[in-house]
Structure formats: structure tokens, C-alpha cells
Amino acid sequence: MSDIFGTMSAAQIHQGLASKEFSAAEMTDAILSGIDAADKSIHAFLQVTPDLAHEAAQKIDQAIASGDFESMGPLAGVPCAYKDNMNLRDTHTTCASKMLENYVSPFTATCVQDTLDAGCIPVGKTNMDEFAFGSTTESSVFGPTKNPWDQTRVPGGSSGGSAAAVAAGMVPVALGSDTGGSIRQPAGFCGVVGVKPTYGVVSRYGVVAFGSSLDQVGPFARNVHDAAEMLNAIQGRDPKDCTSQQSAKDFTANLDEGVKGMKVGVVPAFMESEGLAPEVKNAIEAAAKHLEDAGAELVEIELPNAKAAISAYYVLGPCEAFSNLARFDSVRYGYCDEGHKTLAEQYEASRAKGFGAEAKRRIMLGSYLLSANEYHNYYYPAQQIRTLITQDYQRAFEKVDVILGPVSPCTAFKLGEITDPATMYLFDMFTVPVNISGNGGMSVPLGLGKDSSMPVGAQLICPAFGDENMFRVAAELERCYGSNTVAPDFASAAQANASAGANASADGSASAAVSADDQKGGTR
């Protein structure tokens, strides 16, 4: 039973409820037991919220009984998980840190509330890199999340729990946050759709801040349409977030239009990057070919300042993080190392023990870069580089409607494989320029890589506030590569039938679906 619901799309669940094939209560029970079973191996969840889920399911069942369900939107009755940096009143918001292990939030984030208002059923909070610092979910103080496609590999990060929960069929949709790739990269590693909207489309209120000028909330889903519905629900100006902007679009509107006449930019310099795995390169080239075949025009563009993006990002992110994390001081909430005679001792001990290594590194780095002596060497020029990168995109989008490229230089790596922070940072090279400029970007599955047999994602980048462009192209790619794919270990026979379209391999050769057995050969 749980397999059936776990592998259904959000739209299918909503439809099933509408046609009274099942009740919200039985669906919710099945989803919760599915999480229970799958999460023993994946560890995508830090907290499951059965009480809230049952309460929400009861309301949905009442609405179905009274006939009100019909007037509710397409997310009514859809189970959703939230990254654990999002506040949901009366539940824990841990940010996967010892610092907030026991923190119980007194309020709800706007994006979370929007999904609840849309009728979503909150099933729990998902694992992440501590305070979203990382690209593997390994820095969670509660232990790493495993990639559902290969449990010896990382799911990516920092929103690794949300990506893995969707990929393993535990939930049809989830929310994550993306500061330098934290939605797109795990979506790519886990073979699901992940959207980082244009900065300002979604309210950040109630989402624990990492880099305030870079953070943006967005959805994970197993198909483009579900992701679009989620963004429809969470978009728009929030009086509580001064950087959020007016947005009331229907991102599902143009999904069936195809890409005929669209101009898709490709960046030759990206494709020639050192460290770009051949299987990823081949997959992106094949995707470009598919789009061309579908009627899009490929246009070569340049983003000359993207090479400085990593450096600028690792200035801006840590500076903002240093300031945003100053509030964790053991006074109003959070970990407090008791028994110290002076405030300074309590501060130093609490923050030393409450924060993990990567958090400490970034706080220290930010404190250095913002110091009066260094401000004009790093922070200020990084903001000037932000101007140049933004102008690069503006110029590019005079010529094209969307830019296609890789999400990450490689597919998911092994747990514990990369330990040097500076090396790890380089894996964000394709995702961070988008956060710096504020443009939207999303990751769309392209099937499995030829060499690693792990999912490869394509990144689509859109003009600022032109997010519908990337959805339209994503839908076309989905028509080529299939949708609603659940990682094989978690997909049942029932799912195989439910899933629309056959798996295609990432190099574009037709119907060369890689079987689960092939992928898992000898890993366990």
C-alpha cells in the first residue's frame, strides 16, 4: 500500500482523493509507514510529525465529505516534507545542529504556511547539512542521509534530506532552500526535479538564514508539473520579507507548449571546464540535442565573469552567515553550556560545542573577511563582481530564453570521499553564479550517467522573474527522459506501471533503461 502512495505524483494523490479512491487518513497512514520503512536506511527525516499529518488529513477528509474539496487547489491532500531550517510552529527546527537540537519554534515560516493553506499534509522535517553549510548532508549532527540510488553515496546537499525523501518515494513533494546550489545539486544527485526560483519570488520569512542575499526557497518533486504547482503556492510578496516581490503566475501554464521557437543558451566554456565528468558532459550535450530536435534554437553564449563566482560566493556566503549565526548565543534559545561564571565563557563554550566544524569555519571566515582591514579586499569587491555576473546574465538573456548546462561537474560521490573544504567548494561552480545574480535555476533529471549509473541533472537558468521559461523547457526534457522516477530500491512493481514514460539513459540512447540490478551490482 505504502509503495503505491509513495510513488504517486502529487497530482495523482490529489486526484485519487477527489475521486474518493482512498481517504486522506488511509493515504496519510500509508505515507507515514512508508517513511518509517524507507527512512531506516535513508535517514532523510529528522522528525516525523504524525499528529500534524493526521490533523491535516482529517480536515481534508471533512472537506471531501462536505464537498468543499473540489474548490481546494491542486495541492490539497498532498503530503509534503520540509527542510529542517524551516519553522513549523510547535515542532523542532534543528538546522541539523546541536545548537538547535531542542529548539521548538513558536511560529511558522511563510512558505510552509502557504503549503498548509494550500491543503498540504505536513509529514515531517528533513535532514540537511548543518545550517545548510555543505553539499553532501554529511555535516548533519544527526548523521548523513544516504542517496536512495546508491546508499554508499551522498544525496548531495544541503537539502539532501528533502531530495532523498522525494527520490525514495517517501513523499511526492518537499521544500528545500538553495544558497549556492542546495536544491539543484541534491535534486541532480537524486534524480528529481529541484527548483531555485528567482531571488524574491518566495518569502524567506521563517527560514533560518544562511546567506540572506543568496538564500531562496523552492520545491522538490518527481515531475515538473508538481514542482510548478508547489511554486504556484509559495510564490509572492510577503510583508514580512522585504526582499520578496510581487509574483502571481501559473507556472504550469506553458508546460505543454513545447520549445519550438525558444532560444536555449549553452555556455561552451562551461562544457570545457576542467573536472567536468565525461558522462555529465555527454548527458548535457544529448539534452541540448533533444531540445534542438524539439524545435528550440541553440545559441552559444558567454558568461565571462562566472569564473570569479566561486570566490565571490565564498566571500558573500560566509560574511552573511557570520552575521546571521551571531544570534545563536545560548541566551534566548539554543544550546547552552551551563555552569560558567562569566558571559564570555558561556558564549565561547556554547558556540564551540553547539556548532560543527563547517559552521565554525564559515563563521570564522566571515569574521575575518568583514573585519575593517579586509572589508575592501574581499566583501566590497565581491559585491562588485556580483554586478558583473548579473550583467553577464542580463546580456545573455537578451539573446536567449533559458540557459542549459550542468548542475554539478559529476554525479553523487561516495560518503566521506571529499574532506577538504576548499575542494568541496569547487563542486558548486555551476550553481553559485545563479545565487549571486539572483536568477532562477532548476535541476531536471536526465536519466543515469553512463559511467557511474547515478542520476545526472541538467541545470536550466532563467531570466530574473522569468521562471516560467525554465519550467517550459524542463517539461520538454521530461517528455524525453520520463518522469515520476523513484529510486529502484524503493520502487515497487506497482510504481513501474504508474510511472509515466520509460527511463532513458543520460546519453540519450533510446529505451536503454538501466535496471536496478545493474546499478546496485555488488554495492551491498
Next chain:
Amino acid sequence: MKKYVSESDVADMAEYARIGLSDEELPKMTADLNGIIDELQVIRQYDLTGVTPTFHPIGDLSNVSRGDEVKPGLTHDEALKNAPKTEDGGFVVPSILGGEK
């Protein structure tokens, strides 16, 4: 590797950021930071003369404010619920100056 910060600089930074660092942690943190700062040098090699910084990636958005209206906040219990230590309805911190010196 180039050295941008010494162990003593890092100790100062830690004190400023109020993060206790043990003597054992200091060398690794210093090495890590030097490794990271080395990766940041790209931006120092840029000619940025005349380039206006973009502090907010929000286009022309400005003057965002709200009306002077009172709305309910947290109850006293909600406000103090997560506090490690409270007294007389307030949050408690240990001695700030650490007694007379």
C-alpha cells in the same frame, strides 16, 4: 601554501566570533582558513574600477516598508519557552564583567 592568517590571527577571530577554540583545533582551523582564503584571491586580481557594488540582488526594489501598526507578537510564555535560563520574567546571563578586577 600561502599564509594569509597566522594562528594568532585565528585565535583573535575566534575570540571576536565568541567561538572557543582549543590549542589542538587552532592549527587545523588555520590551515583550513588559509586554504579557503587562497581560493578567494581571484576577486583580488580583478580590475573593478568604476564598478558599482550590488548589495541586494533585487533589481530596482527600494523603499520597502510597512505601516505603523501593532500586531500581536508572542505571549510571554512563548517568548521564554526556549530559554536556557530565566528569572523574574527575563532571560538570564551570567556575570558580564566577571566581577571586580
Next chain:
Amino acid sequence: MISLEDAMKEWEPVIGLECHIELTSLDSKMFCSCKNEHGDAPNTNVCPVCLGMPGALPSPNKEAIKDIVLTGLATNCDIEKHTMFYRKGYMYPDMAKNFQITQGPKAFCMRGHLDLTIDAPAANERVDIPEAQGKDGSYTTHIGIHLIHLEEDAAKMVHVGGREGRIEGATHSIIDYNRAGTPLMELVTEPEMHTPEEARRFMEKLREIVLALGISDCSMENGSMRADGNVSLRRRGTEKLGTKTELKNINSFKNLHDGLAFEIRRQAEILNEGATVLQETRHYDPSTKHTIPMRTKETAADYRMFPDPDLAPFDLSDEFIDEVRAMLPELPDQKAERYQKDWGLSSYDARNLVKDPTITAFFEACMKQKDAQKLVKPLANLLINDVAQLGNEVEDFTLGEGPLTPERAVSLVGMVDAQDISTKQMYEVLKFIVDEDKDPATIVKEHGMKQVSDTSALGAVVDKVIADNPDKVAAYKGGKTGLLGFFMGQCMKALKGQGNPRALNELLRQKLQ
């Protein structure tokens, strides 16, 4: 210790002020919708934003921006059209986020000034002769305002276990975040004041203006107006600034004056001995009239300032600034000028009538009464001197409320003018008005206070006094004219103090010829 006068002979003080003013008339806080009220039970006017809870974001109060622009326009500032809020980082529990949202190098208001008039005798603190010294011994000086910026106030802390609630020796502290995030303006002057009196007058005048704008109650007592003063000395005739000390958290005009005066004397003694002044923050203790060094919270002066990414920049339009300009009320200086021009008041009287909006409003209500125009000078005296004295003597006396109405005030000075009562009697009648809530005419009648001006009645008394004192009369006629005072006294005694002094004086002179 050296006197202020002696210290000032050789050394020229250079004084700058930082004035903090809470925008008490706003309903909500600066960056959240909590009630802007910090007198309530601890931590009851708080929310995720002002408690710095994870995920909370600031949203600025539009009216606060209007208020600061209003203040800038009223203090001759340039309004900076493009500005940003910054984060000023420091780890201290009075700021929940461990940074304060304030403004950077560009504030909403820049490059303003106030012109101060310093009256004698306080004007004498200035030993060099200011250029614009007036006939009445006053002088006017121009004090630059560096900037006025908008920020959020800090939480209140109660220190437990130390002496008199001081932070020194405290075992722990309790924090109340009701005040955290309340709207606060900070005005920074140029270091252009040269006597403690100029500093006091600057603060007073700033208060007069802000009260007229109606944006703060400016209570030094309750802390809604606070001042930090910094002072350094340089040898007269030299340019280079000396080392300054800062006096923090001064809570009255008198303490500002006296604290700065003490610092000037203290620094002069140090410099006279050839020693050097230590740059430090000091606390003025009014009970000992001394300043003592303060232990401060900050370990570093590097605040890691950077533009707050959570807040959009501000681009104020000309239309907005003009709209705010149109809201400017008549300011104290303009009022004073009008009083001089329309009613012929002296500069001194006019300036003193506009110092306090309550007095100003009362005065203007008086001037609407019939016949008030010709009584303007005694009315001014009544309000500047007698009413002030009454305020000191009578508990709970508030001008504009209770028995003393503008009608009664005009009628009171009218009786003096008509010589119905003497100026001395006026103050007594004033007190009776407040006590008995009756018109002055009734009081004078009931208390039998009417002044005797009738020549025949006075003549009878004068004749009797002359008849009773033949020796003194002879002496007077022999040249001891100083005895006139004796005769006046005798007559007044007989008249129970109600004789018209001028008429008596005249009669005595005549009859003693």
C-alpha cells in the same frame, strides 16, 4: 581643583554630542509590529523579530522614516536620497541578533546645523569673545550636525548582585527585550561646541524642536532622550585636537553641563601637570559631582559593518520629501521671530516662550484673549518667571490643565497693569487661583487684596506717618533723602502692603518737600 574659569583661560574645550531620541509617538517598533512600549511587564511586547529568533526578518516602519526626515528638515539637514540600513555587529545580549540594524556612512539626514543663542550670565563661560555678542550679553553660535540616522534600540538589562544594580560585581543579569527594536534616532554633532553651556543649550534646543514635531516625548528622566558627550582640550590658539574622553548615558541637562564642566577641569589639571589624558569612557555621578572611568562591554571597536541584505535600500523621492516638508509645524525659532515681529517681544522673552510647547500653546491661547496684545510683556514675564516658580513650588501643577486658564492669566496681568494689585501680589493671587479655582478678581475681593491707589486714602496715611515722625521729617528735609524708604515702609505697613507703591512714592515726595 582648578576652577572652570581658570581651566578655560588656557585651554579651549572641543565638545561633540551624540543624542539618542526614541520615537515614542510611534505605535509599533522599528522593524517589527510589536507595541512600542517598554514600560510593560518584561518580555511581553516581543515577537520572533525583536527576539532575534532563527528565521525572523526585519520590516521597517514607514512612519519612522517620515519622522527622521521631518527631524532632518527641522534641523537644516540635507536629506540623503539613497541610503541603506547596515548591520553593526557586536556580541552582547541587549541586541537579540547580536547585531544592531543602523545606518552606514550615509544616513537619512546629513550636514545640518542649529544656531544657538546663549544668554548671560551663562554666556560668560565663553572666555574668548564670540563675534555675535548682543547688547544683553548673549551671543549666537552655529553648531554643525554631522548626521542623524535611524536605528533600533537595545534591550534593558537588570544587573543583579552588584552594588546599586551596577554591572560591576553583578553575579548575573536579567534581560527584558520590550525595548529591543524600538525606533531610535541618533544625532551626531560636529565637535563644534566650546563650553558646557553650549552643549546643554544644544540639547535643550534639539528637544524643543523634536517636541514641536510631536515625534517623541523627549524625557531625559525616562530615557527617551539620552546624550553622550565627548570633550577634549587644546591650548588656546592651537588647532590640533587633544585626546577626548566620552561621558556616557547622561540623563539630564544639568548633568550634561556639570559632567562636561568637571571633565574640562579634570583634563586641564592633567595637562597643566604635563601628563596625558587617557582616551576612555567615563560616567558622571551627580551625587559626588565627579566623573569616574567606566568598564565597557566592548572588546573590539570593529563592528563588522555591512549593508543589511534583508532590507531593501531607500530611494526617497523629491515628492516624498516635499510631502514631509509640508507637515513641518511652525518651529520654535520661527515662532520666536514672529513673537518679536508681531508683538514686539524682546528676543530673550520670545526665545523663552518657545522652549516648551506647553508654555507656547498657553501663551498663544492667552494672546487670543481680548486686550491681550497690550499685556504681552507682563504675560511673557508671568509665563517665563512666575509660572516656572509655581511649577517648582506646587506639586502636580501642569500648565494648561486645571484652574489656571488663559482667561484668568490675562485677567491677572490686566489687574497688575491697571494697578489694581502690585506685581508682588500677583504671585500670591496666582497661587490662590491654583488653590481655590476662582477668578483673580474674586480672589482679590475675597482676600481683600485690592491695591489702594486712591489719592485721598493714601494721602491720609501719608499725612499720619509724617505727623508721627517729626525727627525723621526734619532729617529728610536736611538732606537725608535716603529716609524715603523708611517712610514708604511705614505707609505700606499701615496699608497692609496694599498701597500702590508708585502713587505712594509720589505723594511722599510731594508732602516731604
